Amino acid sequence: MHGSRIVIVGASLAGLRAAEALRAAGHRGHLTLVGAENRPPYDRPPLSKEFLTGERTPESICLGPTAHLGLTERYGHPAVHLDTAGREVHLDDGSVLAYDGLVIATGAGPRPWAGPLPATGVHTMRTLEDARALKEALTGARRHLLVAGAGFIGCEVASAARGLGHDVTLVSGEPLPLSGATGDEAAGFLTRLHHDAGVEILTRSTVTAVHGRTRVTGVTVDNATDITTETALLALGARPHTDWLAGSGLRLERGLLTDEYTRALDAHGRPRPDIVAAGDITRFPHPHAPGPISLGHWSNAVEQARCAAHNLLHPRRPTPYRPVASFWSTQYGVRFRAVGLPRYADHAELRELDHEKRRLEVAYYRRGHLVGALTAGRAARVTAYRSELARSLAGIAPLPASS
Amino acid sequence: MKITVDMSLCESHGQCVFAAPEVFSFDEDDHLVHDAEPDDALRAKVVDAVAVCPVRAIGIEG
Numbered sequence: 220m221h222g223s224r225i226v227i228v229g230a231s232l233a234g235l236r237a238a239e240a241l242r243a244a245g246h247r248g249h250l251t252l253v254g255a256e257n258r259p260p261y262d263r264p265p266l267s268k269e270f271l272t273g274e275r276t277p278e279s280i281c282l283g284p285t286a287h288l289g290l291t292e293r294y295g296h297p298a299v300h301l302d303t304a305g306r307e308v309h310l311d312d313g314s315v316l317a318y319d320g321l322v323i324a325t326g327a328g329p330r331p332w333a334g335p336l337p338a339t340g341v342h343t344m345r346t347l348e349d350a351r352a353l354k355e356a357l358t359g360a361r362r363h364l365l366v367a368g369a370g371f372i373g374c375e376v377a378s379a380a381r382g383l384g385h386d387v388t389l390v391s392g393e394p395l396p397l398s399g400a401t402g403d404e405a406a407g408f409l410t411r412l413h414h415d416a417g418v419e420i421l422t423r424s425t426v427t428a429v430h431g432r433t434r435v436t437g438v439t440v441d442n443a444t445d446i447t448t449e450t451a452l453l454a455l456g457a458r459p460h461t462d463w464l465a466g467s468g469l470r471l472e473r474g475l476l477t478d479e480y481t482r483a484l485d486a487h488g489r490p491r492p493d494i495v496a497a498g499d500i501t502r503f504p505h506p507h508a509p510g511p512i513s514l515g516h517w518s519n520a521v522e523q524a525r526c527a528a529h530n531l532l533h534p535r536r537p538t539p540y541r542p543v544a545s546f547w548s549t550q551y552g553v554r555f556r557a558v559g560l561p562r563y564a565d566h567a568e569l570r571e572l573d574h575e576k577r578r579l580e581v582a583y584y585r586r587g588h589l590v591g592a593l594t595a596g597r598a599a600r601v602t603a604y605r606s607e608l609a610r611s612l613a614g615i616a617p618l619p620a621s622s
Numbered sequence: 623m624k625i626t627v628d629m630s631l632c633e634s635h636g637q638c639v640f641a642a643p644e645v646f647s648f649d650e651d652d653h654l655v656h657d658a659e660p661d662d663a664l665r666a667k668v669v670d671a672v673a674v675c676p677v678r679a680i681g682i683e684g
C-alpha cells in the first residue's frame with residue numbers, strides 16, 4: 220500500500236487527520252482529499268460557541284496547513300458513488316478517482332426536518348455557512364431565538380445567544396435537556412445553568428410545526444401550543460452522510476458499520492481491508508457498549524483517523540480501535556468534560572455537586588463496572604477516570620483480526 | 623527536548639494530560655502545568671499530545 224493511490228473522501232477533521240497520519244506512517248504514493256464543502260478543512264466545535272459570540276474568526280478555526288502533505292485537494296466536489304469492485308470513487312462533476320486504499324470520512328449533517336419550512340429565519344448548525352447565517356441573525360437588536368432540540372449543540376447555541384442578550388426558548392424532548400446522554404444528575408445541573416441564565420425550557424416537548432412563509436413567525440409545540448419567534452434553530456441530532464454509499468455494498472445502519480479494526484463491513488458483515496472509515500460517519504463495536512456505537516466527538520475523529528490510517532497501510536497487523544471516548548462542551552463559561560460512555564450506563568453516582576462553585580462530578584457504571592465520568596470545573600479528576608477506563612479496556616482481549 | 627504551551631490558547635481540555643501524563647497535569651484550579659524539558663524517552667508521547675490538542679497549543683523545540 221505504501222507506493223499506491225489512497226483516496227480520502229470527506230475533508231474535515233477525520234479526513235485531514237487521516238491524511239497526516241498516512242504521510243507520517245510513510246505513505247509516499249498518491250493521496251487525494253475529496254470534500255463536498257468548497258474550502259479547506261476547518262474546526263467545528265467553535266461554531267456553536269466562540270464563533271457565534273465573536274471570540275473566534277473563520278481564519279482562526281482553519282485546521283490546516285495542508286501544503287506539506289503533498290495532497291491532491293478536490294474541494295467543492297462531493298463523491299456521489301462508490302464502486303467497491305472496480306475500486307473507484309465517482310464525483311459530482313463526472314470525474315472518477317481510482318484507488319488502492321480508501322478512507323471514508325464524510326461525517327454527519329443535521330437531521331432534516333420532515334415538514335414544510337419558511338424560506339428564511341430557520342437555521343441548522345453544522346457548517347461555517349450555517350454558523351455565519353445564525354451569527355448574522357443574532358447580530359443587532361434583542362430578539363427571540365427558539366431552539367428545537369436540547370442536545371449539546373442546541374444547549375451551546377442557547378448559551379451563546381443568551382450571552383449576546385437575546386431571549387431564548389429551548390425545547391427538549393427529554394425529561395431534562397441531555398438526560399439521555401448524561402443522566403438525571405448532570406442534566407439537572409445543566410438545566411439549572413440554563414434556567415439561571417434566563418432561558419425558558421420546555422421539557423418532554425417536541426416542535427411539531429414551523430410557521431411562516433417567507434420568514435419564520437413561530438412554531439407549534441406538541442400539536443397544541445403556539446410560540447411566536449423571529450429565529451429558530453433546528454438542532455434535532457445528527458444524520459450520518461451515507462447517501463453516496465448507497466449501492467456500494469457496504470453495510471449502512473444509522474452510519475457506516477466497521478469492525479473493531481476500523482475496516483468497513485460489506486453486506487455479509489465481512490471487513491474490507493482496502494476500505495477504512497473514521498469520524499462521525501462510523502458505527503463500531505466497543506467492549507463497554509452493548510452494540511455498535513457512534514461517538515460524534517472531536518477526539519474520536521482524531522484518534523480513529525490515526526488508527527484507520529495505520530490499518531490501511533498495515534492490513535496484516537491491524538490495531539484494534541477501542542478508545543476511551545472523550546468529549547467536552549462549554550456552556551455559560553462552564554467547561555464540561557466527559558470520558559467513556561455515560562450514555563450506556565445503568566447506574567450513575569453523584570460524587571460532587573456544587574452550584575455555587577459550578578462544579579460537578581458524576582461517575583457512570585454498567586453492570587458494576589466504571590464506563591464513564593462527567594465533570595464540570597474538575598479537569599484534574601477526569602484524568603484519573605480516564606486512566607481507570609484505559610486499564611479496564613486493556614484487560615479485555617480484542618476480537619481476532621481475521622478478515 | 624523542550625516544549626512550550628501557549629497558555630493564551632489552552633482551554634484545559636486535558637487531551638495532552640491523557641496522552642502524556644508524565645509531562646502534563648492539572649493543578650487544583652484546572653490550570654495546566656507541564657514539564658518544560660521532559661526526557662527524550664517521552665518524545666513519542668509528547669508528539670501524541672501535540673496531535674490531540676484541540677487548539678494546537680503545544681509546540682516542540684528541538
Ligand SMILES: Cc1cc2nc3c(=O)[nH]c(=O)nc-3n(C[C@H](O)[C@H](O)[C@H](O)COP(=O)(O)OP(=O)(O)OC[C@H]3O[C@@H](n4cnc5c(N)ncnc54)[C@H](O)[C@@H]3O)c2cc1C
Nearest residue numbers: 229231232233255263264297298326327498499515516517
Ligand atoms: C456545531 C458543532 C459543535 C461541536 N462541538 C463539539 C465539542 O464541543 N466537543 C466535541 O468533542 N465535539 C464537538 N463537535 C463534534 C465534532 O466537530 C465532530 O465530531 C467532528 O467534526 C467530526 O469530524 P468528521 O471529519 O468525522 O466529520 P465532519 O466534520 O462532519 O466532516 C465531514 C466532511 O465530509 C464532507 N462530505 C459529506 N459528504 C460528502 C461526500 N459525499 N463527498 C465528499 N465530502 C463529503 C462534509 O461536507 C464535511 O466537510 C461539534 C460539532 C458541531 C457541528
Ligand code: SF4
Nearest residue numbers: 632633635636638675
Ligand atoms: S490538550 Fe491543549 S488545550 Fe487541552 S490542556 Fe492540553 S494544551 Fe491545553
